[in-house]
Amino acid sequence: MASMTENPTTAAAGLRDLRDAVDAYRTCELATMSRSGVPITWPAVCTVSPAADRIILTTSISFPQKAFNIRRDPRVALLFSDPTGTGRTDLPQILVRGTATCPQEIHTGTQGMTEYWRRLAGRQPSSRGYVANALGRWLFDWYYMRLVITVTPLEVIRTPRDAPAGPMTAPRIGRSEDGAFARLCRELPGFSSAVLATAAVDEPPVLRRVRLHADRSAGGFMIQGGRDLAAGPASLLLHRHDDLLSNQRQLGVLGALAKPEDRWLFRPDRLLPNMFPDNPIEMMRTLYRARGSAARYLERRGLERPAIDWAAHRACEVAA
Numbered sequence: 001m002a003s004m005t006e007n008p009t010t011a012a013a014g015l016r017d018l019r020d021a022v023d024a025y026r027t028c029e030l031a032t033m034s035r036s037g038v039p040i041t042w043p044a045v046c047t048v049s050p051a052a053d054r055i056i057l058t059t060s061i062s063f064p065q066k067a068f069n070i071r072r073d074p075r076v077a078l079l080f081s082d083p084t085g086t087g088r089t090d091l092p093q094i095l096v097r098g099t100a101t102c103p104q105e106i107h108t109g110t111q112g113m114t115e116y117w118r119r120l121a122g123r124q125p126s127s128r129g130y131v132a133n134a135l136g137r138w139l140f141d142w143y144y145m146r147l148v149i150t151v152t153p154l155e156v157i158r159t160p161r162d163a164p165a166g167p168m169t170a171p172r173i174g175r176s177e178d179g180a181f182a183r184l185c186r187e188l189p190g191f192s193s194a195v196l197a198t199a200a201v202d203e204p205p206v207l208r209r210v211r212l213h214a215d216r217s218a219g220g221f222m223i224q225g226g227r228d229l230a231a232g233p234a235s236l237l238l239h240r241h242d243d244l245l246s247n248q249r250q251l252g253v254l255g256a257l258a259k260p261e262d263r264w265l266f267r268p269d270r271l272l273p274n275m276f277p278d279n280p281i282e283m284m285r286t287l288y289r290a291r292g293s294a295a296r297y298l299e300r301r302g303l304e305r306p307a308i309d310w311a312a313h314r315a316c317e318v319a320a
Contacts, residue, residue: 008053008098008152008153008154011096011098011153011154011155011156012051012052012053012153014153014156014158015048015052015053015055015096015153015156016052016053018092018094018156018158019048019052021080021091021092021094022046022048022055022080022094023047023048024083024086024088024091025080025082025083025086025091026045026082026084026085026086026123026241026245027043027044027045027082027084027239027241027245028043028044028045028046028078028079028080028081029041029042029043029044029078029079029081029082029195029207029237029239030042030043030044030046030057030066030076030077030078031076031077031078031079031197031199031205031207031235032065032066032069032070032073032075032076032100032205033069033072033073033075033076033199033205034069035069035072036233037199037233038199038233038234038235038254039077039197039198039199039205039207039233039234039235040065040069040197040235040252040254040272041195041197041207041235041236041237041252042066042237042250042252043237043239043241043248043250044057044078045057045116045119045120045123045124045245046078046116046151047115047116047119049150053152053153054150054151054152054153055078055096055150055151055153056113056116056148056149056150056151057148057149057151058107058113058116058146058147058148058149059102059146059147059149060142060143060144060145060146060147060290060294061106061142061145061146061147061293061294061297061298062142062143062145062290062291062293062294062297063275063290063293064147064297066102066149067102067147067149070100070101070102070149071102074099074100074101075099075199075203075204075205076097076098076099076100076151076204076205077095077096077097077098077197077204077205077206077207078095078096078151078207079093079094079095079096079195079207079208079209080093080094080095080096081093081094081161081195081207081209082239082240083161084240084241084242084243085123085241085242085243085244085245091161092158092159092160092161093158093159093160093161093162093209094156094157094158095155095156095157095159095206095207096151096153096155096156096157097153097154097155097156097157097203097204097205097206098151098152098153098154098155098204099151099152099154099204100149100150100151100152101149101150101152102147102148102149102150103147103148104147104301105147105148106145106146106147106303106306107145107146107147107148108144108145108146108306108307108308108309109308109309109312109313110309110312110313110315110316111312113146113148114316117313117316118316118319118320119320121316121317121319121320122320123244123245124244124245124246125244126244126245126246127143128317130143130144131310131313131314131317137308137310139287139291140287141291141294141305141308142290142291142293142294143290144308144313145294145306145308154204155204162193162209162225164192165192165193165211166192167188167189167190167191167192168188168189168191168192168193168194168211168212168213169188169189169213169214170184170185170186170188170189170214171185171214171216173185173186180253180255180268180269180270180271181214181216181219181220181267181268183271184214184221184236184251184253184268184271185214187238187251188212188214188238190238190240190249191238191239191240191249192211193209193210193211193225194209194210194211194212194236194237194238195207195208195209195210195236195237195238195239196208196209196210196223196226196234196235196236196266197234197235197236197237198229198230198232198233198234198257199233200230206228208225208226208227209225210223210224210225210226211223211224211225212224212236212266215265218260218265218267219267220255220258220265220266220267220268221265221266221267221268222263222264222265223257223263223264223265223266226264229257229259229264230257231256231257231258231259232256232257233254233255233256233257234255234256234257234266235252235253235254235255236251236252236253236255236266236268237250237251237252237253238250238251238252238253239251248276249274249276249278250274250275250276251271251272251274252271252272253268253269253270253271253272254268254269254270254271254272255267255268255269255270256269
């Protein structure tokens, strides 16, 4: 990947040219920089600003790590690469590299974000149930306590999207085998590709859609599809969803890239917590942990639990 050569004005023009494609994608992948200098990637939903010169995202205060990372290091990247739910086969793959801001203000309504919430309610119908009754509003109030992330593009890169491929494969792993390599091997057959994140010094991250081939003897995964790679810290994101942004599965992996014997190899170090457990009991535990995380976020800042503007969110759902 060449070094950054575009400026915000040129990049904004590129974003405007590709707005139709960006708007079509149901999700994207967002990478921020960790304290140790590793780009970490999450799936995200975004909108393009009215002037088409910024990209707007949010994160709940229950999961504020993206916000913390951006406030410490503004370098970010977004990859639009998974067309699931769009009904289109003509979408290019779009990489946006730039910087981001995330103010401290907690948004509990829809003011200034109406299009974002309307789009989310329309594309993810299951989320409408969060405000349907008193129990849902109590259990999911943290979901509506949002920090707003604004991305200023510095570089917008369009490339052809690879043809769909079948599930990735991995060697059979015994039940007694544990560790990041074994756990990732068990997950691979559930995905057709992964997003690899790397970052050069003082540069925004680079995200690439790749396929993985497990190499048990090397304790890592050969990278197929990556270009212009460099050895060093890296991460992987495996994520999938259906056409209605349900049945989600997410797996984040931290590790390092190396190049033994003229091949690129990702060696996993540790897995990040799964945000979409498929076990109902674990899902309930995740929801309660999210409520607790929101409470701690507020307590550490001396804030009361804010009231949610349920009427505004309901209006967005009706409009959707």
